Amino acid sequence: MSEEQKRLLEKQLWAIANLLRGKMDADDYRNYILGFIFFKYLSEKLHNYANVILKNDPFTFEEINENTDEGKQYLEAISKSCIKELGYFLKPSELFTSIAQKGNNLNNIETNDNDEATQYFIIEDLERILNNIEQSTMGTDSEDDFVRLFEDLDLTSSKLGKTLKAKNEIIAKILTHLDEIDFQLEDTESDVLGDAYEYLIGEFAASAGKKAGEFYTPQQVSTILAKIVTSRKTRIKSVYDPTCGSGSLLLRVAKEVDDVGMFYGQELNRTTYNLARMNMILHDVHFTKFDIKQEDTLEEPQHLDVRAEAIVANPPFSANWSAKAIFSTDDRFSQYGKLAPKTKADFAFVKHMVHHLDENGIMATVLPHGVLFRGAAEGHIRRYLIEDRNYIDAVIGLPANIFFGTGIPTCILVVKKCREVNEDILFIDASNEFEKQGNQNKLLPEHIDKIISTYREREVVEKFSYRAKLDEIAENDYNLNIPRYIDTFEEEEPIDIIEVTNELKTLNAEIEETESSISDFCKQLNIPTPF
Numbered sequence: 001m002s003e004e005q006k007r008l009l010e011k012q013l014w015a016i017a018n019l020l021r022g023k024m025d026a027d028d029y030r031n032y033i034l035g036f037i038f039f040k041y042l043s044e045k046l047h048n049y050a051n052v053i054l055k056n057d058p059f060t061f062e063e064i065n066e067n068t069d070e071g072k073q074y075l076e077a078i079s080k081s082c083i084k085e086l087g088y089f090l091k092p093s094e095l096f097t098s099i100a101q102k103g104n105n106l107n108n109i110e111t112n113d114n115d116e117a118t119q120y121f122i123i124e125d126l127e128r129i130l131n132n133i134e135q136s137t138m139g140t141d142s143e144d145d146f147v148r149l150f151e152d153l154d155l156t157s158s159k160l161g162k163t164l165k166a167k168n169e170i171i172a173k174i175l176t177h178l179d180e181i182d183f184q185l186e187d188t189e190s191d192v193l194g195d196a197y198e199y200l201i202g203e204f205a206a207s208a209g210k211k212a213g214e215f216y217t218p219q220q221v222s223t224i225l226a227k228i229v230t231s232r233k234t235r236i237k238s239v240y241d242p243t244c245g246s247g248s249l250l251l252r253v254a255k256e257v258d259d260v261g262m263f264y265g266q267e268l269n270r271t272t273y274n275l276a277r278m279n280m281i282l283h284d285v286h287f288t289k290f291d292i293k294q295e296d297t298l299e300e301p302q303h304l305d306v307r308a309e310a311i312v313a314n315p316p317f318s319a320n321w322s323a324k325a326i327f328s329t330d331d332r333f334s335q336y337g338k339l340a341p342k343t344k345a346d347f348a349f350v351k352h353m354v355h356h357l358d359e360n361g362i363m364a365t366v367l368p369h370g371v372l373f374r375g376a377a378e379g380h381i382r383r384y385l386i387e388d389r390n391y392i393d394a395v396i397g398l399p400a401n402i403f404f405g406t407g408i409p410t411c412i413l414v415v416k417k418c419r420e421v422n423e424d425i426l427f428i429d430a431s432n433e434f435e436k437q438g439n440q441n442k443l444l445p446e447h448i449d450k451i452i453s454t455y456r457e458r459e460v461v462e463k464f465s466y467r468a469k470l471d472e473i474a475e476n477d478y479n480l481n482i483p484r485y486i487d488t489f490e491e492e493e494p495i496d497i498i499e500v501t502n503e504l505k506t507l508n509a510e511i512e513e514t515e516s517s518i519s520d521f522c523k524q525l526n527i528p529t530p531f
Contacts, residue, residue, distance in 0.1 A: 009181065010199050013037075016177045017200065019170060024159040030204040031271065032160075032174070034197065035153040038278045040178050041193055042133065043096035044185050046086060050078050062092045079136070087142030087287040094129040100179035103172030122168050122175075123155045142287040145277055152271050194251075194283040201246050201279070205404050206440075216245060217314040218402060220443035221366065222252040227452045228364040228414055229310035230256040240264040240308035240356055242297040242349065243315045247276035250290075251283050253310055263290040264306050266297045298322075298348050301332070303356065311353050311363040317406065318368055321345040331355065336384050338377040346371045347381045354391065354415060362393075363415040368408060369397070372480040383478040386425070386470065391415045394426040394455055397482045399434040401441045411482070414455070424467040426458050429486045463487065 013033075020029035050061035054074075061078070065071040079089040092098070103122050130150040137146040161167040183193040198219070205216035217225075230236060230253060239253045244265030254260045263285060267273040273294040280290045293302035298321050323342040327333050332355040333348070340348035346367050357363050371378060372395065385391050394414035401407040409431060433447035443451075454465050466485045476484055522529040 006195065009196055012177070012181055013196055013200055014203065016174055017203075019173055019177075020160075023161075023170075026204050027271075028157075028159055030200075031152040034200060034204075034275065034278065035150060036174055036178055037193070037197060037200075038282055039130065039133075039150075040096040041183065041185075041282050042088065043090060043094075044183065046082055046088070046090050047095055047097075048185055049082060049086060053078055053081055062095065062098075064092055066091055066093060083136060083140055083142070087137060087140070088133050088146055089136040090129070090133060094132060096175070097179055099125055099129065100175040103168075104176045104179075122172055123164070126155055126171070145281070145287045145290070145292075149274055149277060152274055197279065197282050198248060198251075201248065201275075216404065217249055217366070218404070219248075219252070220448060221314070221398070221402065222249050222312075223448055224396075224412065224443070224451055225249060225312045225314075225364040225366070226252040226256045227448075228412070228455060229253060229312055229362040231362065231456055233257060235259045236261065236310050237358075238262040238264060238306065238308045239310040239312065240303065240306060240353075241311070241313050242266050242301075242352055242356070243268075243313055244276050244292065245272055245314070247279040247292065249312045249314065251279065251285075253312060254283075254285075261289070263292075264303050264308060265290070265292045266302050267292065267294055268296050270294060298345060298352060301352065306356055307358040307361075308356055309358050309361045311357055311361065312365070313349065313353060313363075314366040315346065315349040317346070317408070317410075318343070318370065319345045321348055323348070336381050338380045340381065341377055344370070344374070344378065347378055350385075350413065350415075351381070354385075354417075357415065357417060359417050361417065365413055365415075366398075366410050367413050369411055369481070371413070372411060372482065379478065382480065385415075386473055386478055389417075390419065390422060390470070391417060392425055392480075393419055393421075394428065395480050395482060396428040396451060396455070397431050399431050399441045399443065401439075402434065402443065404440075421458060424469050425473060425480070426455065426465065426467055427480075427482055427485045428454055428465045429463070429482050 017029060017033050020032055023029070047061055054061060064074050066075065075091060082089045099122065102125070130153065134146050134149060137143045155167070155171065157167075160170055183196070185193065201216055202219065226249070229239070234257055236253065236257050236259070239250055239260055239262075241247075241250050241264070244250060244267050247263075247265060250263045250265055254263075263280065265276060267276055273292065276292050277290075280292065281287065291303070295302050320343055321340070323339045327339055332352050333339055336351060340346065340351070350365065350367070350371070353363050353365060371382075392413065393416045394412075396412040396414070398410045398412065400409040403410065428451060430443075430447065430451050433443060433450060434441040435444050435447075436442075450464075453459070454461060458467060459465060460467055463486065468485045472485075473480070519529045
């Protein structure tokens with residue numbers, strides 16, 4: 001897909017989103033637009049697969065008569081194959097293009113509010129179809145991946161319109177416009193729809209303000225994390241994100257290697273959890289290759305036996321957690337001697353991830369700078385990770401104002417259980433590696449390349465990176481604050497006092513000359529001088 005085609009597609013999708021922008025906030029219209037795109041994807045994916053099954057028959061999937069005995073027999077056989085391979089099933093009459101065409105016809109017919117059939121059919125059809133997708137998975141291996149997947153797509157919401165007719169019309173417009181877009185699912189070499197979905201998630205995050213941090217990590221940060229955990233690897237057995245949001249971080253890791261064996265994720269927010277499952281399926285991750293759970297990661301961990309080769313995360317910064325005494329005997333936390341503070345769960349997430357990291361794995365997580373230098377329990381935990389375990393591999397300082405909803409500077413903590421270099425910790429100060437774009441700072445590709453190449457080569461660069469020996473870390477009482485190890489101070493050029501004095505004399509002379517001219521003009525005009 002060319003850049004021009006990509007920009008056109010993004011323009012088309014954003015135009016569709018604009019149909020709802022004036023009616024509701026970003027959180028709400030995100031759910032509708034992404035939900036409908038996902039329905040279109042499921043429909044076209046199944047349509048293409050069914051036609052492959054029927055390639056030796058004299059008709060296509062949409063030409064099957066659902067009401068005849070022969071048609072029912074065909075649909076039963078196709079259904080079994082689809083559920084085994086895709087995890088779900090749709091009838092020809094339930095395909096996206098079928099309902100979109102009905103909606104297009106609706107918009108071309110003059111109707112009134114007393115026409116009950118017109119008022120109801122598209123909403124009722126859609127609700128039935130989306131429910132049927134879920135029902136088709138019941139009792140199968142894909143059930144957990146589809147259950148209540150469309151629950152945030154409220155087709156009866158008053159936000160869509162005050163009347164049933166208004167709701168029908170706006171839904172019909174969205175489906176009609178989406179039906180005109182070719183997502184090129186037949187092209188296995190491109191990921192047009194996946195890229196489009198990621199684009200929209202990013203745009204919605206930009207519009208959502210503070211709430212965006214709940215579900216989205218900017219792509220440039222995701223890229224850094226993904227490149228770190230896949231360093232010198234072409235295949236990853238498993239990747240895990242304990243606060244996975246929309247799943248974008250997990251999917252970003254997949255772009256850096258040839259294959260990922262299994263994706264694990266957990267997300268607290270129900271709506272975001274649904275978005276993550278949609279995102280995985282839409283990026284053609286088979287339902288048997290991902291396991292996304294919905295619960296509080298710290299309080300109710302859902303992947304107790306998982307040991308992942310790669311872990312990436314952007315946990316909520318300095319969140320509250322219960323820090324119950326019972327956690328002192330929890331395998332994730334017990335060895336450290338102290339729990340993370342109730343009001344700062346950052347190290348609770350770190351300990352959770354270290355527990356789930358495989359012996360040959362790499363973990364990279366975004367954290368607030370406070371974890372590097374705060375004392376008390378956090379200082380104790382930091383010391384244990386360095387002195388007793390020697391797990392901390394690198395600390396990378398990021399620019400401020402690169403995350404949606406917060407302008408605070410952040411860092412990336414890199415952890416390895418089996419480190420190639422045991423005697424030091426690499427510090428990178430990338431706080432000045434950005435370009436200002438609007439009210440956000442952006443890491444450009446050249447900034448990312450500089451960070452990654454420095455990390456992989458463990459290169460020492462003046463005012464940018466430094467390898468601190470563990471003895472030096474100990475002398476600093478295990479404080480990892482980056483300015484302790486990297487001096488970024490820039491000396492100002494010396495000032496020539498004589499030159500400045502001469503400049504001031506010249507300015508004073510010019511001022512006196514100007515004042516004299518003004519006095520002359522005032523006398524000629526017979527008005528008082530201002531001096």
